[in-house]
Amino acid sequence: MRLKKLLSKKKISITYSKNMTFVVVLVVVFTVLSILRPTKFLSSTNLQQMAFQIPEFGMLALAMMVAMLSGGIDLSIISITNLAGIIAAIVLLSLSYPESLDLSMLLKGIMAEEAAVTGLALQEPTGLKMFMIILVTICVAVGIAGICGLLNGVLISIIRIPPILATLGTMKLYEGISLVITKGSPITNFPKPFLYIGSGTVSIIPVPMLIFTACVIVLSIFLNRTRLGFSIYAVGENSIAALFSGLKNRKVLIRTYLVSGLLAGVATILIISRVDSVKVGYGSSFLLQTVLVVILGGVSYLGGIGNVAGVVLGIFILRSISSGFNIIGFSNHFRNVIWGSMLVFVTIINYIVPKIADRFKYKT
Amino acid sequence: MRKTILRSHEFYLFVLMVAYSIIVHSISRSFLTAENMFDILKSSSIMGVMAIGAFIVMLSGGIDISFPAIATVSMYVTVRILERFSGNLFLAFAMASMFGIMFGCVNALLVHYFKIPTLIVTLGTSSIFHGAMLSIVKIPHIYTVPGYFFEFSKKYIFSWVNSEGVTIGFSTMTFTMLTIAIMTWLILQYTVLGRGIYAIGGNLEAAKRAGFNIVKIQFFVYSYIGFLSGIASILYVSLVRHVHPFNLMGMLLDVIAAVVLGGASLTGGLGTILGTLLGVGMIYFIKNSLVLMKIPSYWDPIVIGLVIIVSTGINAYRSTLGKTGATIIEA
Numbered sequence: 001m002r003l004k005k006l007l008s009k010k011k012i013s014i015t016y017s018k019n020m021t022f023v024v025v026l027v028v029v030f031t032v033l034s035i036l037r038p039t040k041f042l043s044s045t046n047l048q049q050m051a052f053q054i055p056e057f058g059m060l061a062l063a064m065m066v067a068m069l070s071g072g073i074d075l076s077i078i079s080i081t082n083l084a085g086i087i088a089a090i091v092l093l094s095l096s097y098p099e100s101l102d103l104s105m106l107l108k109g110i111m112a113e114e115a116a117v118t119g120l121a122l123q124e125p126t127g128l129k130m131f132m133i134i135l136v137t138i139c140v141a142v143g144i145a146g147i148c149g150l151l152n153g154v155l156i157s158i159i160r161i162p163p164i165l166a167t168l169g170t171m172k173l174y175e176g177i178s179l180v181i182t183k184g185s186p187i188t189n190f191p192k193p194f195l196y197i198g199s200g201t202v203s204i205i206p207v208p209m210l211i212f213t214a215c216v217i218v219l220s221i222f223l224n225r226t227r228l229g230f231s232i233y234a235v236g237e238n239s240i241a242a243l244f245s246g247l248k249n250r251k252v253l254i255r256t257y258l259v260s261g262l263l264a265g266v267a268t269i270l271i272i273s274r275v276d277s278v279k280v281g282y283g284s285s286f287l288l289q290t291v292l293v294v295i296l297g298g299v300s301y302l303g304g305i306g307n308v309a310g311v312v313l314g315i316f317i318l319r320s321i322s323s324g325f326n327i328i329g330f331s332n333h334f335r336n337v338i339w340g341s342m343l344v345f346v347t348i349i350n351y352i353v354p355k356i357a358d359r360f361k362y363k364t
Numbered sequence: 365m366r367k368t369i370l371r372s373h374e375f376y377l378f379v380l381m382v383a384y385s386i387i388v389h390s391i392s393r394s395f396l397t398a399e400n401m402f403d404i405l406k407s408s409s410i411m412g413v414m415a416i417g418a419f420i421v422m423l424s425g426g427i428d429i430s431f432p433a434i435a436t437v438s439m440y441v442t443v444r445i446l447e448r449f450s451g452n453l454f455l456a457f458a459m460a461s462m463f464g465i466m467f468g469c470v471n472a473l474l475v476h477y478f479k480i481p482t483l484i485v486t487l488g489t490s491s492i493f494h495g496a497m498l499s500i501v502k503i504p505h506i507y508t509v510p511g512y513f514f515e516f517s518k519k520y521i522f523s524w525v526n527s528e529g530v531t532i533g534f535s536t537m538t539f540t541m542l543t544i545a546i547m548t549w550l551i552l553q554y555t556v557l558g559r560g561i562y563a564i565g566g567n568l569e570a571a572k573r574a575g576f577n578i579v580k581i582q583f584f585v586y587s588y589i590g591f592l593s594g595i596a597s598i599l600y601v602s603l604v605r606h607v608h609p610f611n612l613m614g615m616l617l618d619v620i621a622a623v624v625l626g627g628a629s630l631t632g633g634l635g636t637i638l639g640t641l642l643g644v645g646m647i648y649f650i651k652n653s654l655v656l657m658k659i660p661s662y663w664d665p666i667v668i669g670l671v672i673i674v675s676t677g678i679n680a681y682r683s684t685l686g687k688t689g690a691t692i693i694e695a
Contacts, residue, residue, distance in 0.1 A: 073483070155673060160680040162630040164427060164483055165620075165672060172617050173669030179662045288491055291484065301481050336495030343488035347480045 022297070022313035029317055033324040040327045048206070050323050052199070052274060055212035057286060058315045059267035061297075062219055063260045064290040065311050069223070070256040071236040071303025072156060072163030077264045078287050079174035080148040085268040085278040086178050088141035089187045095133045096124050096191045124191040134194050141272075142265035148174055149261015153254035178280045186279035190272070198273030208270045215266060220308040222259075232256050236303025288336070292343045293318045295350070373627035373635075373679075377642045384649060392656040399532050400652070406517075408648040409541035410603065411615065412641055413596040415622045416548050417589035419640040422623055423552075424585045425565040425632025426482030429616055430471060430490035431593045436612045437497045438463035438590075439597030443506055443513075443607045453512050453598075461594035467493055468590025472583045498609055506607040517602040537599055544592065549637045557584055565632025621668050622647045625675040629683065647671070 033041045040046060060077055067074035125133065148170070155166040200207045223229035231252045234242040243249050272278045297314030299306030325335050389396040414431060421428040442460040445451075467489070474485045498504075516536060523533025552558035560581045563571035572578055601607060626643025628635030650667055 155677065159677045160684060161673070161676040162680075165624060165630055165676045168617065168620065169669050169672030169676065171669070172665045172672065176663065176665030176667070176669055179665060183662060288487060291487060295484070301484055331499050333495045333498035336491040337499060340488040340491035340495060343484065344474060344480070344492070347484055347488075348474070348478045351478045351480065 022310060022317065026313055026317050026320065029320050029324070033320060033327075037324075037327050041324065046323060046327070050319055051206050051209050053323075054315060054319050055206075055208035056267050056270040056274065057289070057293075057319065058212050058312065059215065059263055059270060060283070060286055061290045061293045061311060061315055062215065062308070063263035063267065065294045065297070065299055065306065065308070066219075066223075066232065066256055066260045066263065067163070067167075068294050068299050068301060069236050069303060069306055070232050070253060071239065072253075072256075073167065073291070073301075074152065074257065074260050075164065075167040075287065076148070076152060076171040076174060077260065077267075077290065078283050079171045079178070080145050080261055080264040081268045081271065082278070082280055082282060083148060083174040083178045084141045084145040084265050085272045085282075086181055086187065086280070087144050088137050088268065089190065089272060089278045090181075091140045092133065092137040092190060092194060093187070095136065096130075124193075130191065130193050133191075134197070137194065138269055141268045142262055145261045145265025145268060146258055147261070149258045149264070150254065152261065153257035156257060157250040157253035175280060182280060184280055186277045188277040190276055195273050195276055198270055198275070208274065211266070211270065215263070216308060216312055219263070223308060228252065228255055233304050236305075238304070285332075285336075288339055288343070289318065292339055292346070295343065296346050300350075301347070374639045374642055377626065377639065377646065381642065381646055381649060384646075384653075388649075388653040388657065392653070395653060395656050399526065399530060400656075402532050402534065402538075404645070404648045404652055405538045406535040407603070408644050409535070409537040410596050410599045411619055411622065411647070412541040412644045413544055413592050413599065414615065414619050415626075415640050415644045416545060416637065417592035417596075418619050419623045419626065419628050419635060419637070420548070420552075420561060420585055421482070421589050422628040422630060423565045423632060423635060424561050424581065425568065426475065426585070427620075427630060428471065428482060428486045428586065428589050429620075430467070430486035430493065431589050431619075432613045432616045433490040433494040434464050434467045434590050435593035435597040435600075435615075436609060437467065437493050438594045439601055439612070440497060440501070440506070440607055440609055442594075442598070443509055443601060444501075446510055447506065447508055451510070451512075453516055456513065456598050456601075457595060459594075460598045461591045464590035464592070464594030464597075465587040466590070468587035468593075469583060471590075472586035475586065476579055476582045494609075494613070501609065504609050509601060509605055509607060513598070513602045514605055515602075517599070537603065540595070540599065544595065545637055545641060552637065557581060561585060562633055565634075567633075617668055617672070618647055621672045621675070624679065625671060627679065629679055630676075634679075634683075643675075 060081065063077045064074055124130065152167055152170055155161050155170070156163050159166075161169075196207065197211075198208055202210065223232065231242070231247050234245070234247060235249055235252050235256075239249055242252075271283065275282070293314045294306075294311055295301060296318065297306065297311035299311060322335070325338070330338075385396055394400060414435065417431060418428060438460040441463055442456055445459065446456055471482075471485055471489055474480055474489070475482055519536045520531070520533030521536060521539050523531050525531050550558075552561065556576075557580070560571065560576040561584075563574065563576055564578060564581055568578070597612065600612060604611070622643040623635075623640055624630075624643070625646055626635060626639035626641070628640065647668075650671065651664065654661070654663060654667065
């Protein structure tokens with residue numbers, strides 16, 4: 001039913017208005033913060049910092065969104081990011097400094113000190129060779145993340161484990177693999193050209209922002225204009241109906257989690273090239289926030305409803321608020337309280353508003 | 365009767381535990397000893413109490429991931445208060461479980477009246493409870509825990525001294541866990557409330573039509589896990605003897621692993637208390653044996669993750685086998 005409505009103009013106009021409210025909220029948040037702390041919030045360093053932080057968080061949120069559109073959830077995205085990052089970092093370092101670093105040392109976890117001592121003296125490759133190495137690293141990160149996503153998909157669609165439990169299990173599994181590989185120590189000191197991906201700028205626009213924009217465009221085309229994208233909505237909306245209208249639910253679900261994994265892989269690249277290090281457990285506080293931002297962005301936790309534009313606006317709102325908290329000086333713990341309450345309140349509002357609208361005979 | 369026992373999940377789990385312990389014992393001789401077994405019984409009682417709570421929630425068709433936060437907060441607040449004023453162990457249990465029930469009611473309220481999925485509610489409330497406590501407290505560690513807390517974990521219902529002079533015995537902590545388990549089993553088996561939990565887990569709409577009081581059941585379920593988290597937190601203090609606001613937060617996945625290993629299903633209506641306790645036992649067998657076989661603790665998350673995946677996988681596979689064509693289409 002809703003799928004049909006989605007096609008009709010009426011639904012599209014309502015989605016449009018929902019996104020309009022997000023724009024209004026964003027403008028309000030932005031103005032309030034600008035008025036409260038004009039010198040700090042509107043300073044170029046703060047704005048640029050936000051522009052660097054939005055993409056990596058945004059990619060994770062998009063990964064979560066794809067899973068939630070299909071009616072599931074992917075709790076393992078942070079662990080996937082860590083695992084893919086660690087393997088990519090090992091590949092990157094061992095390709096860049098083939099003679100001076102041996103892999104066994106890397107795996108023993110003494111990489112960090114070793115690199116800090118000798119890293120400065122090491123000669124990193126240049127030109128085409130460096131470019132190829134970076135390309136390989138990116139492929140490895142995205143590939144590993146894709147494999148992790150694929151495993152999630154197989155567990156959920158073929159073995160039929162509920163998405164929460166399957167991804168809870170793989171979350172722990174991937175985290176464990178990363179721990180066994182690194183023994184918990186960070187890997188740092190990547191070659192300079194690689195860091196350009198995460199911290200470089202093209203005139204004043206940060207490179208990660210460009211990558212994020214590209215991914216947003218590709219993802220919205222994928223979700224709205226391709227067969228698979230449309231099937232994800234259909235399966236999320238009503239899986240039995242989707243099955244009877246000839247969709248292969250299992251294939252769709254596997255690919256959904258594959259896409260979610262791939263997006264987490266892109267997030268990996270952005271994160272490790274910005275922070276110049278990779279460590280088990282980095283970004284674990286993002287998990288709650290990604291769920292929050294996806295629901296804030298108008299995606300239904302039951303699946304089937306929501307669009308990329310809403311989530312992207314949600315990301316901008318959340319990051320503005322977050323940077324506002326930073327400026328005001330809230331502690332991390334208190335921020336968690338606010339994220340938690342926002343998650344609960346937004347879901348309550350999402351539940352209540354349609355009921356009130358029904359009562360007043362408005363069409364939703 | 366014999367056939368149903370042989371076919372039950374608990375039987376398989378029990379056989380698995382026996383087989384596993386024989387294998388481990390052949391590698392490390394100190395595994396299958398009375399000392400080690402009673403030690404496992406004692407230390408697993410905290411997780412056992414929590415797992416019973418988590419199991420009840422899963423039985424009702426939900427999932428609660430806020431219980432570690434509830435346990436941590438009620439533990440911290442209780443010890444903080446009792447550290448200042450004189451009290452006793454009974455008061456400690458009563459206070460902690462009261463706090464737990466309070467937090468549980470908040471969850472129940474949100475789950476029942478706003479129909480928010482339990483995962484999202486408890487994800488939110490978990491960070492609210494824990495974050496609120498952390499932003500209020502100034503001194504995180506409490507080392508000055510009153511003495512009567514420790515006394516409890518040292519007591520034995522019965523005990524003996526072995527040839528090496530080590531006291532082995534059936535701890536009061538294990539006794540507490542078993543009492544709670546039996547109490548819960550009686551509630552589930554012989555009260556309308558208990559049958560209602562199975563009913564809403566099986567099919568909420570059908571249970572509603574059949575006249576079960578859904579509000580009452582859901583409030584009971586979520587306050588019960590709060591209550592048990594409170595009890596478990598005091599058991600924990602009495603064993604560990606100091607309090608840190610992050611202490612119990614890591615238990616979430618282990619407890620959930622134990623519950624699903626015990627045969628409970630996330631869709632609700634399936635599983636038994638016995639299965640849950642065996643699941644807890646299995647998790648502790650694995651953890652304990654990893655230590656005895658000298659495997660580094662880095663491997664812990666991998667093993668726990670695999671246990672969750674494999675056990676939920678087997679459950680899911682069995683449930684598809686057991687059902688007819690009509691329901692296989694679901695999901």
